[in-house]
Amino acid sequence: MREFALSADRLSVKRGGLLALRDVSFDVRAGEVFALLGGNGAGKSTTLLSFLGLLKPEAGEARVLGRPAHEDVTASRRQIAYLPEAATLYPHLSAEENIAYFLSLAGLRRDKTAISAALERVALQPAARTQRMERYSKGMRQKVAIALALLREAPILLLDxxxxxxxxIAIDDFNALIEDLARSGSTVLMVTHDVYGACQVASRIGLLRAGELVGVFDAPVGGRIDTDAVHAAFAGRTAA
Amino acid sequence: MSLVLRLFRELRFLLRQRAVAGLLVLAMLLSALSVTTGLAEIAHQRMTLERMILADKADRDGALAKAEDWGSAAYSSFHLTYLPPSDLAFAAMGQRDASPWKHRIHMLALEGQIHAADTANPELALAGRIDFAFIVSVLAPLLVILLLHDLRAGERAAGRHDLLIATAGQSGRLWPIRASALIATLAVCLLLPFWVGAALAGTQLAKVLAVSLLVCIHLLFWAAVSYWAGARAAAGSVILTGLIGFWLLLTAILPAITRVSIERAISIPAGGDIVLTQREAVNDAWDLPKNVTMEAFGARHPEWENYTQVSRPFEWKWYYAFQQVGDQTAEALSTTYREGIRERDQAAALAAFSSPPALVDRALQGLAGTDTRAALAYDASVRDFHTRLRTWYYPKLFRDEPFEPAALSALPVYQPRDERD
Structure with a gap:
């Protein structure tokens, strides 16, 4: 059990009175990049929120490093850096101030050099780092959120x-960053509806449809997952 | 990270939000304005009293110097009675706006003199004053609601909620600390001007502490309500609407319903009716046979029964007897009036438990000695003093003692009671 960083074990979760996840099971190994692919309302974000302990399972379990996420949410969340969809940090603070605040919220302290290095790693222009984020583009905001996730130095990354x-270009940079993180031992669970992007970075892809895991694709040794096969399954033209 | 450090972190963070900083500055400005106007009003009242005390003595000395007998001395000499403001009155003006706190009375029938007195600013009795008690009891809850209603809903709408929780580890490490930082700062913003005002007014430390505690408890009540409502998974506007409705219910609707119910349940005569009854009795007495008046007087004051013979067309003892009989005629109405006020106040005290803002307002007025109890105590002190005047003059008038101007220096002098006696 301990070798899996994340495990969904017959996980069923309700949202707004409806079953958003139905009997979903998969495991993510330590150091693996696992992408959950699916259309709108497939249950991708619900899966992430279940690992964060923000949603309680109706049945089954979402486990983080072998322990049910909702059993000790603080301990589980300490292992996770989470990047929400459309990461909106505080617009009245600069990138550096946002990062310092969120790190402090997590009980972490990083010096300015470390923060600058993380922002450098996500290629945020130095001139922008001290500006209020209200002037940032969506891409720039996303970069800051990724830098924050990196600075958390958590073994698991959940990316929505x-x-x-x-x-x-930023997507290519991001993919390279994810591969780099996976090589250094981080576990990444990302949810996306970008078939091409998922095939670029993920070693495995799980396909969600209407709350059910309908298939898992593995990358061949030393290669990438076949985009056409995933795309066909995603579009429903073939069985996953 | 210790709790105090977390509080300071959140405070530093929150103060950088313009809306939060604006509301806190507004709280401090409103509090400072209320304290400043309260101090100015009390200073004005004290100056008025100082001026009146000197003028009253000079006026009385002048009148007594011209007096030719005991009756004219009693008739022409007025005596200032007053309720001095307490060291906390600047914060809660209470009944000082609605009830008179100074009278100039003389030996004539008292009821007319008491009820004919105007308050200094009767329009304020209707509209109410923006004093510190009003800020704390009515406006502070609104500020709490505005600060806390979207504590979570705002973050949810901005898409940060889950990230914040996931980063903090658990919601208990974030929301209570943010709410505490906001409420503690709001308390300081409200109390700081009050503390300065209290220092300038020389307010007793115990009263300052009691007011501070009261303010904090009231803020905590509204913070708890807002925090609970803010935890609902609803839009900030929905939460705000609900909280404003609750605030309106507790600060305006319930007190209004309570007031109307109490006034309907406990009816009291109008002050004007008391004055009219007394004055009609006094005016009628001029036309009545003198023995009718003196018998009515003697029945109530048997100690003077043997001195009630009136042989001349006008005698001061007859004049003052019918003044007293005038008071006696209005006595039942006057007693009902005061008992009614007392009963209404007691009922309002009980009803205030359904409205924390009303409870806080009453408590502040109680601490400041500006509540109905203080107004009734002052009324009683005026009546006591008037009785002392009668007790001093009656032996001289009824025994027809020779006029001795020097004896007038022993006239009773009004001493204001301590506001909580």
């Missing part, structure tokens, strides 16, 4: 539509 709103 991380490339949404990024330009193609």
């Amino acid at each position: 539509e991380p490339t949404s709103g990024l330009d193609p």
Whole structure:
């Protein structure tokens, strides 16, 4: 059990009175990049929120490092850096101030050099770092949120539509960053509806449809998952 | 990270939000304005009293110097009675706006003199004053609601809620600390001007502490309500509407219903009726046979029964007897009036438990000695003093003692009671 960083075990979750996840099971190994693919309302974000202990399972379990997420949410969340969809940090603070505040919220302290290094890593222009984020583009905001996730130095990253709103170059940079993180031992669970992007970085892809996991695609050794096969399954043209 | 450090972190963070900083500045300005106007009003009242005390003595000395007998001395000499403001009155003006706190009375029938007195600013009795008690009891809850209603809903709408919780580890490490930082700062913003005002007014430390505690408890009540409502998974506007409705219910609707119910349940005569009854009795006495008046007087004051013979067309003892009989005629109405006021006040005290703002307002007035109890105590002190005047003059008038101007220096002098006696 301990070798899996994240496990969904027959996980069923209700949202707004409706079953948003139905009997979903999958595991994410430590150091793996696992992408959950699906259309709107497929249950992707619900899965992430279940691992964060923000949603209580109706049945089954969402486990973080072998322990049910809702059993000790503080301990579970300490292991996770979460990047929400459309990460809106505080617009009245600068990137550096936002990062310092959120790190302090997590009980962490990082010096200015470390914060600058993280912002450098996500390629945020130095001139923008001290400006209020209200002037940032969506891509710039996303970069700051990614830098925050990196600075958390948590072993697990949960990313909700991380490339949404990024330009193609920023997406390539982001994918490279994710691969780099996976190589250094981080576990990444990202949810997306970007088939191409998921195939670029994920070693495995789970396909969600209407709250059910309808298929899992594995990357061949040393290669990438076949985009066409995933796309066909995503579009419902073939069985997953 | 310790709790205090977390509080300061949240405070630093929150104060950078313009809306939050604006509301806190507004709270401090409103409090400062109320304290400043309260201090100015009390200073004005004290100056008025100082001026009146000197003028009253000079006027009385002048009148007594011209007096030719005991009756004219009693008739022409007025005596100032007053309720001095307490060291906390600047914060809660209470009944000082609605009930008179100074009278100039003389030996004539008292009821007319008491009820004919105007308050200094009767329009304020209707509209109410923006004093510190009003800020704390009525406006402070509104500020709490505005600060806390979207504590979570705002973050939810901005898409930060889940990130904040996931980062903090658990919601208990964020929302209570944010709410506490806001409420503690609001309390300081409201209390700081009050503390300065209290220092300038020389307010007793115990009263300052009691008011501070009261303010904090009231803010905590509204913070708890707002925090609970803010935890609902609803839009900030929905939560705000609900909380404003609750505030309106507790600060305006319930007190209004309570007041109307109490006034309907406990009816009291109008002050004007008391004055009219007494004055009609006094005026009628001029036309009545003198023995009718003196018998009515003697029945109530048997100690003077043997001195009630009136042989001349006008005698001061007859004149003062019918003044007293005038008071006696209005006595039942006057007693009903005062008992009614007391009963209404007691009922309002009980009813205030359904409205924390009303309870806080009453408590502040109680501490400041500006409540109905203080107004009734002052009324009683005026009556006591008037009785002392009668007790001093009656032996001289009824025994027809020779006039001795020097004896007038022993006239009773009004001493204001301590406001909580």
